[in-house]
Amino acid sequence: MRAEPLHPIIVAAAQGELPSWARVRPARRSHLASVARLLGQWASELGLPSLDTTRWIAAGWLHDALRDAAPSDLKEEAGDFPGRVRHGPAVAARLETAGIGDEELLEAIRYHSLGRGGMGRLGRFLYTADYLEPGRPFDPAAHAAWRARMPEEHVAVLRWVCARRIAERLERGKPIHRETLEFWNGVVGKA
DSSP: OOOSOOOHHHHHHHTTOOOTTOOOOHHHHHHHHHHHHHHHHHHHHTTOOHHHHHHHHHHHHHTTTTTTSOGGGGHHHHTTSOGGGOHHHHHHHHHHHTTOOOHHHHHHHHTTTTOOTTOOHHHHHHHHHHHHOTTOOSOHHHHHHHHTTTTTTHHHHHHHHHHHHHHHHHHTTOOOOHHHHHHHHHHHHTO
16 A cells, blocks of 8 residues: 555546646547546456555556657657657656656556556556557457456456557567567466
């Protein structure tokens, strides 16, 4: 259980209030709300303390807070991350600048698109929720079936989500990022 109080940005985000620097179109806001609902539901079902549940919900709201910004505008904050996934590292950088030192939450947001070897529980659940949220237009029946297995079978569901994301990149002839490979190896190593 966390002893220190939550940062005001985290508390506000858990209530659906995004920072002024967020760049979120209405359709994206719906996605954020859906991911936050899933994370809140799973945190509750896992019996997490209320402060942790608040953190999980806030991560759902914040993970794509800069997704609708131009990737070129995020390069300085995102460092070496590829253009399409710069939004997560940029959000984490802005949260750090605002004084948020919650490493698990920052890591979850930073790597929610790629995954990362050794990623904490919040990160693994955010990675899963981001892919399985009900508003996604692809394969809704399969996604609903996998969501129904959460959080009890979270390792099996995470493995499936990670495999699907890798397969989708392979099908499009795209490279697999080093972080994603390390994440996959960690996921299958925990079978």
